[in-house]
Amino acid sequence: MITPIDLRNDASVSRRAALAGLGAIGLGLVFTPNRNEVIAQQATPGSKAATPTAEGQMAPINGADLYYEVHGEADGAPVLLLHGAAGNTEEFDELVPALVEAGYQTVALDARARGRSTWGDAPITYEQMAADALGLLDLLGIERTHLVGWSQGGNVGLELAIHDPDRLGRVVVYGANFRPDGNYAEIQPSDQLPPFEQFVEDYQRLSPEPERFEELLEVLGGLDAVAPDYTDEELGSITVPVLVLDGAEEEFVKPNHTVLMADLIPGAELVVMPGTGHFAPWAQPAEFNRIVLDFLAAEAAATAAS
Numbered sequence: 001m002i003t004p005i006d007l008r009n010d011a012s013v014s015r016r017a018a019l020a021g022l023g024a025i026g027l028g029l030v031f032t033p034n035r036n037e038v039i040a041q042q043a044t045p046g047s048k049a050a051t052p053t054a055e056g057q058m059a060p061i062n063g064a065d066l067y068y069e070v071h072g073e074a075d076g077a078p079v080l081l082l083h084g085a086a087g088n089t090e091e092f093d094e095l096v097p098a099l100v101e102a103g104y105q106t107v108a109l110d111a112r113a114r115g116r117s118t119w120g121d122a123p124i125t126y127e128q129m130a131a132d133a134l135g136l137l138d139l140l141g142i143e144r145t146h147l148v149g150w151s152q153g154g155n156v157g158l159e160l161a162i163h164d165p166d167r168l169g170r171v172v173v174y175g176a177n178f179r180p181d182g183n184y185a186e187i188q189p190s191d192q193l194p195p196f197e198q199f200v201e202d203y204q205r206l207s208p209e210p211e212r213f214e215e216l217l218e219v220l221g222g223l224d225a226v227a228p229d230y231t232d233e234e235l236g237s238i239t240v241p242v243l244v245l246d247g248a249e250e251e252f253v254k255p256n257h258t259v260l261m262a263d264l265i266p267g268a269e270l271v272v273m274p275g276t277g278h279f280a281p282w283a284q285p286a287e288f289n290r291i292v293l294d295f296l297a298a299e300a301a302a303t304a305a306s
Contacts, residue, residue: 056089056108056116061135062128064120067110068136071096076105077169078145079296080133082153083108084175085220086199088115088206091150094285095292102293107145109136111153113216116206124219126228130159137167146296148172150281151252152220155228161238162230170299172292173261174245175253175278178230182257190251192276192283235264242268243295245288247276269295 056069069089079099083091089108096106110117111129122128133156137145146169149157154176161171177183187193204210244262246253255272262270271291276283 058116059136059139061132061139062120063122064112064132065118066112066132066136067116069096069108070105070140071108072100072105073103074105076100076103077296077299078142079104079106080137080142080145080147081106081108082129082133082147082149082156083111083114084151084153085224086114086203086216087150087153088202090115090202091281092148094281095148095289098289098293099296102297104146104296107136107140107142109133110206111156113212113219114203114207116208118208119212124223126156126159126223129156130163133160134164134167143167144169146170146172146299148292149174149176151175151278158228158230158235158238161240161242162234165238165240168240170241170243170296172243172245172295174281174288175247175250176244176261177253177257178228178235178261178264179257180225180227180229182253182261183224184252184254188249188251188277190249190277192249192279193251194279194282232264235261236266238265238268241295241298243291244268244270245291246272247278247280248272248274249277251277253278 055071056067058065058067060066067089081089081092081095083089088110092106092108096108099106109132111124112122112132113119113124129152137143144167147157147160149155149172151174154173155178157171157173158176158178160168200213203213203216207213242265244258244265246255246258248255250258258272259270262268273280273284273287273291281288
């Protein structure tokens, strides 16, 4: 079993790798000098990707057609899964089976303009992404759900925890930031960083508008420069149980920012996984899943004890 690192008391870890909180977006901006060439090769303007048949459904929510997948028994406690900036529901391919086996029902959503979801007319903001998630919960008749958010999805989780705590049970935020200054200016080198081309190819394969990938990078880059931007008081107002989870070798988010987040959220737990960074759900899926399941299981234990 991997022993979590306590960043609160480890000054050496606080100097380790970390960087800009767009997650996948930063990969393209830093590591691909011929980004435009790659995009041109993968997504010819005007072309249409053949979106493969998937296990999910489309739903009109807030002016966009959003793709979602539900797995597990209907009577299982729901867990909403929110992916990173340039990602999609496939980010949770390792976590979903573990949650379902443990008796949960998973609800994974492609954010607007990501995965199989359309752009819609509304701007991409954290408020809009949170409203889209709530719209899906309403559509499915889910009054209250646990939440696991990775990178930008974790930021959306914070938005919901601050403004809609009555809809949430326990919340896991992985690789998240709560202010722009929580991100480094350059991505730190790591052998766990996936190639930028993977995100281009995934977008081309899934999106109904594959030619808009570069536009998506620009929109998300602009969002990252100004948001999220939560005050200490807003984080201090969170009343739901939160697990602040990250890798000790984070390539995107400053480790001391992660520690501060955990300190500001009342009662938050902090777990830092050694030997991994922003992509632990892929690099160390078994350990990542164990940590998430242990945290979610505490809900049932607390209910039984009361």
